[in-house]
Amino acid sequence: xxxxxxxxxxxxxxxxxxxxxxxxxxxxxxxxxxxxxxxxxxxxxxxxxxxxxxxxxxxxxxxxxxxxxxxxxxxxxxxxxxxxxxxxxxxxxxxxxxxxxxxxxxxxxxxxxxxxxxxxxxxxxxxxxxxxxxxxxxxxxxxxxxxxxxxxxxxxxxxxxxxxxxxxxxxxxxxxxxxxxxxxxxxxxxxxxxxxxxxxxxxxxxxxxxxxxxxxxxxxxxxxxxxxxxxxxxxxxx
Numbered sequence: 001x002x003x004x005x006x007x008x009x010x011x012x013x014x015x016x017x018x019x020x021x022x023x024x025x026x027x028x029x030x031x032x033x034x035x036x037x038x039x040x041x042x043x044x045x046x047x048x049x050x051x052x053x054x055x056x057x058x059x060x061x062x063x064x065x066x067x068x069x070x071x072x073x074x075x076x077x078x079x080x081x082x083x084x085x086x087x088x089x090x091x092x093x094x095x096x097x098x099x100x101x102x103x104x105x106x107x108x109x110x111x112x113x114x115x116x117x118x119x120x121x122x123x124x125x126x127x128x129x130x131x132x133x134x135x136x137x138x139x140x141x142x143x144x145x146x147x148x149x150x151x152x153x154x155x156x157x158x159x160x161x162x163x164x165x166x167x168x169x170x171x172x173x174x175x176x177x178x179x180x181x182x183x184x185x186x187x188x189x190x191x192x193x194x195x196x197x198x199x200x201x202x203x204x205x206x207x208x209x210x211x212x213x214x215x216x217x218x219x220x221x222x223x224x225x226x227x228x229x230x231x232x233x234x235x236x237x238x
Contacts (some may be wrong), residue, residue, distance in 0.1 A: 002047045003114025004061040004072075021045035022079045029083050036099050037094070040110035042076050043069060053078075059190050062197050066125050067118030069111065070096065124216070125200040126193055131226070132219035136162055163215070164203060171199065 021042040047213045049061035053075065060072045072091050077084060088099040108116040133190035137159045143148060157167040164171055176183055187195065204212060 002116055003112065004067055005047050015047055017045060017047045018051075022076065023088070025076055026080055026083070029080060034100065035080075035084050035088075037110065039073060039076055040102075040107065043072055044110055044112045044115065046072060046076075051075075057190070061089040061118065062122065062126070062194055065118060066122035066197050067115055068122055068126075068193070069115070069119050122197075125197040128216060128219045128223070129196050129203075131222040132163065132215055133159060134226075135218055162219040164199060165206060171195075175199075177231075 005100065016208060024045060025038050025042035028041065046060075047063070050059040052058070058071060058075055060068050060075075062068060070093060072128050077089055077093065085099075091097040092099065102110075111119070137155065140155060140158050140162070159170075160166065160168040160171060166174075172187070173183065175181075175195050178198075179194075181191075203215070207215070
């Protein structure tokens with residue numbers, strides 16, 4: 001099974017392979033296969049890195065490296081609307097909780113080794129990076145409370161300076177200039193994910209290995225505090 005291919009955002013129609021992925025998903029569920037297994041098989045067959053569907057643009061592969069598998073799962077679930085248990089579908093898409101537990105090896109086999117590597121890039125580069133920003137934000141808030149300073153002013157700037165050595169505004173400006181993007185006042189969710197992944201790679205370049213390892217450990221601990229299943233993290237890390 002191939003990894004997701006990075007394709008132009010102008011692509012409007014599905015490739016033959018991706019049409020087959022949807023067809024496989026429908027037929028597998030109708031024939032009695034568990035919908036989650038069928039979904040992962042369909043993800044394994046999927047090739048497009050992005051597409052526009054029903055007026056919405058989906059970017060499954062970020063920076064050609066990080067695979068947002070839950071976004072693709074959402075798209076595929078729409079294609080078989082009415083065939084899935086609503087409670088299980090919502091638990092997966094909104095909380096990342098699968099209806100059945102699979103080993104890392106089984107999950108990897110179903111989606112393919114290439115996509116699994118891209119999935120790990122997304123986990124560390126976006127999920128863990130977001131957790132790191134959150135935990136440092138809480139550290140700064142705690143320090144301010146202890147010192148009697150509860151003002152939230154400039155909190156984001158302090159957080160980004162501690163992690164990346166510059167303010168969020170400066171980093172975002174650098175990111176957009178590097179990507180050839182216009183300077184806008186707002187940021188969309190897809191661009192925010194790209195920016196977070198860019199921050200992850202920026203941090204790896206700027207920090208020594210010991211600091212990177214320490215920050216990663218702190219972020220993983222924050223994920224478990226936020227309810228991210230420990231067994232899921234163990235599965236990813238093993």
